[in-house]
Amino acid sequence: MELGVLVYRLYRALTYGVSPFIHLHMRWRRLRGLEHFRRWHERFGHPSAVRPPGSLVWFHAVSLGEGMAAVPVIRRCNEMKPEMTILMTTTTLSAFEVIRKQLPAGVLHQFAPLDTPVAVDRFLGYWKPNAIIIMENELWPNLIMSAALLRIPLALLNARMSTKSFKRWSSPLFLPLASLLLSKFSLIAPLSSLQGIHFQLLQAPPFVINFSGDLKYVVNKFHVSSGxxxxxxxxxxxxxxxxxxxxxxxxxxxxxxxxxxxxxxxxxxxxxxxxxxxxxxxxxxxxxxxxxxxxxxxxxxxxxxxxxxxxxxxxxxxxxxxxxxxxxxxxxxxxxxxxxxxxxxxxxxxxxxxxxxxxxxxx
The missing domain is CATH 3.40.50.2000 (Glycogen Phosphorylase B;)
Structure with missing residues (x-):
C-alpha cells in the first residue's frame, strides 16, 4: 500500500504540473467542437448551476453507453428519494446531447471535471456530494483519493475492465495504485463473473464486490417497452x-x-x-x-x-x-x-x- 501511495503522489504532482498544458489542450478541443462551446469551463470544476440544499448524489459516466446504463438507476433513485438531488456528469458531447433528454425532471447535468487536483477539489468543494456513483471503468486517482479524504462513499456500477486495461493495471508499477484506489470503494458491482475476477486480482476488497448483472440489459428492457x-x-x-x-x-x-x-x-x-x-x-x-x-x-x-x-x-x-x-x-x-x-x-x-x-x- 505504501508503494501505491507513492505512485499516487507522483501522479498528483504530475497532473498538477501539466495543468497549464491541459488547459491549452481543452481550448484547442473547444475550437474543434469536441467540447461544449459555452460550458467547457465545467471541465475545470467551475459550476454552471446552483446546488440545491440537502442531500446530493453524483452519477458519473464518460460516454453515451455508460450514461444510458445509469439512466434506469437514476430513475429508480428519483422515484424512491424525490427529495434528493441527483447530479449527472458526462465527458463527451455525444452523451450530453442524448442523455439530457432521458433524465427525469430535476436531475442536474454538468460536464465532468478533469482529473487534475484543482479541478477535482473545486468540483467536490462546490457540489459536496453525499455519495459518488461511477459507471463502468473510470478509475481516476485524484477524484477517488480526494473523495476518500472527504469521507464520501464511492460505488463502481457495471464495473468492467478490458483485457488491455487489466494488463496495464496489473503491471508492477500500477498494481499498487489500483489496489489503493479500489480499497476506497464501498461497492463494486461487476457486470460479469470474469470482470469480478479481474477486480479481485487487482486486490479489490472481496467484501465490496457484489454481482448485480449487466445494467445494459435493464436499459434494453426499458427501451423495448417504449416501442x-x-x-x-x-x-x-x-x-x-x-x-x-x-x-x-x-x-x-x-x-x-x-x-x-x-x-x-x-x-x-x-x-x-x-x-x-x-x-x-x-x-x-x-x-x-x-x-x-x-x-x-x-x-x-x-x-x-x-x-x-x-x-x-x-x-x-x-x-x-x-x-x-x-x-x-x-x-x-x-x-x-x-x-x-x-x-x-x-x-x-x-x-x-x-x-x-x-x-x-x-x-
Missing part, C-alpha cells in the same frame, strides 16, 4: 427480403475492415446489406462522403434516405441514441472498437439482449 419508432419499422420493411448485418461502435479505420468484408459477402450474397454505425455522427458522414466519391450508393440515416435502389447495400447511421433499435433490425452484429491494435473493445450486451449473433475482434 420501436416508425422510421425503424419502415427500414425493417425495406430490408425484409435482404440479408442484413450491422457493424456498430466503429472507430476511425475500422470501417475499412467492415467494407472489405462486405465486398466479399456481396460476391456470394448480392442481396446483402450492411448497417454501419460509427461511434461519432460526423464519422458516419465522412464514410458516406468517401463512398459516394468512389461511386458507391449509400443511404444516410440523418437524411432519412431509403434503400430503394438495388445498388444501395450500405446504410450509414450518423445519428445518436438509436443503436438499440437498429440491433433489432439485423440478426448479426459486429461490435467495433476491437479491430485495431490500440482499441479495447465495447460491451456486447446490448446486441446480445436484442437477440443478435455477436461477432467481435480481440478485446
Amino acid at each position: 420501436t419508432s416508425e422510421s425503424i419499422r419502415d427500414l425493417k420493411a425495406q430490408l425484409s427480403e435482404m440479408k442484413v448485418w450491422i457493424a456498430s461502435s466503429l472507430h476511425k479505420g475500422e470501417e475499412e475492415v467492415i467494407l472489405g468484408v462486405h465486398n466479399l459477402l456481396l460476391q456470394s450474397h448480392p442481396d446483402s446489406v450492411v448497417i454501419i454505425v460509427p461511434r461519432h455522427p460526423h464519422h458516419g458522414q465522412q464514410i458516406a462522403q468517401k463512398l459516394r466519391k468512389d461511386g458507391q450508393s449509400v443511404a444516410l440515416r440523418s437524411r432519412n434516405e431509403k434503400l430503394t435502389s438495388q445498388k444501395t447495400n450500405i446504410y450509414v447511421v450518423d445519428t445518436l441514441g438509436e443503436l438499440r433499435e437498429f440491433y433489432r433490425v439485423a440478426p448479426i452484429a459486429v461490435i467495433g472498437g476491437s479491430f485495431l491494435p490500440w482499441l479495447t473493445g465495447h460491451n456486447v450486451s446490448e446486441a446480445a439482449a436484442a437477440g443478435c449473433a455477436v461477432i467481435t475482434g480481440a478485446q
Whole structure:
C-alpha cells in the first residue's frame, strides 16, 4: 500500500504540473467542437448551476453507453428519494446531447471535471456530494483519493475492465495504485463473473464486490417497452427480403475492415446489406462522403434516405441514441472498437439482449 501511495503522489504532482498544458489542450478541443462551446469551463470544476440544499448524489459516466446504463438507476433513485438531488456528469458531447433528454425532471447535468487536483477539489468543494456513483471503468486517482479524504462513499456500477486495461493495471508499477484506489470503494458491482475476477486480482476488497448483472440489459428492457419508432419499422420493411448485418461502435479505420468484408459477402450474397454505425455522427458522414466519391450508393440515416435502389447495400447511421433499435433490425452484429491494435473493445450486451449473433475482434 505504501508503494501505491507513492505512485499516487507522483501522479498528483504530475497532473498538477501539466495543468497549464491541459488547459491549452481543452481550448484547442473547444475550437474543434469536441467540447461544449459555452460550458467547457465545467471541465475545470467551475459550476454552471446552483446546488440545491440537502442531500446530493453524483452519477458519473464518460460516454453515451455508460450514461444510458445509469439512466434506469437514476430513475429508480428519483422515484424512491424525490427529495434528493441527483447530479449527472458526462465527458463527451455525444452523451450530453442524448442523455439530457432521458433524465427525469430535476436531475442536474454538468460536464465532468478533469482529473487534475484543482479541478477535482473545486468540483467536490462546490457540489459536496453525499455519495459518488461511477459507471463502468473510470478509475481516476485524484477524484477517488480526494473523495476518500472527504469521507464520501464511492460505488463502481457495471464495473468492467478490458483485457488491455487489466494488463496495464496489473503491471508492477500500477498494481499498487489500483489496489489503493479500489480499497476506497464501498461497492463494486461487476457486470460479469470474469470482470469480478479481474477486480479481485487487482486486490479489490472481496467484501465490496457484489454481482448485480449487466445494467445494459435493464436499459434494453426499458427501451423495448417504449416501442420501436416508425422510421425503424419502415427500414425493417425495406430490408425484409435482404440479408442484413450491422457493424456498430466503429472507430476511425475500422470501417475499412467492415467494407472489405462486405465486398466479399456481396460476391456470394448480392442481396446483402450492411448497417454501419460509427461511434461519432460526423464519422458516419465522412464514410458516406468517401463512398459516394468512389461511386458507391449509400443511404444516410440523418437524411432519412431509403434503400430503394438495388445498388444501395450500405446504410450509414450518423445519428445518436438509436443503436438499440437498429440491433433489432439485423440478426448479426459486429461490435467495433476491437479491430485495431490500440482499441479495447465495447460491451456486447446490448446486441446480445436484442437477440443478435455477436461477432467481435480481440478485446
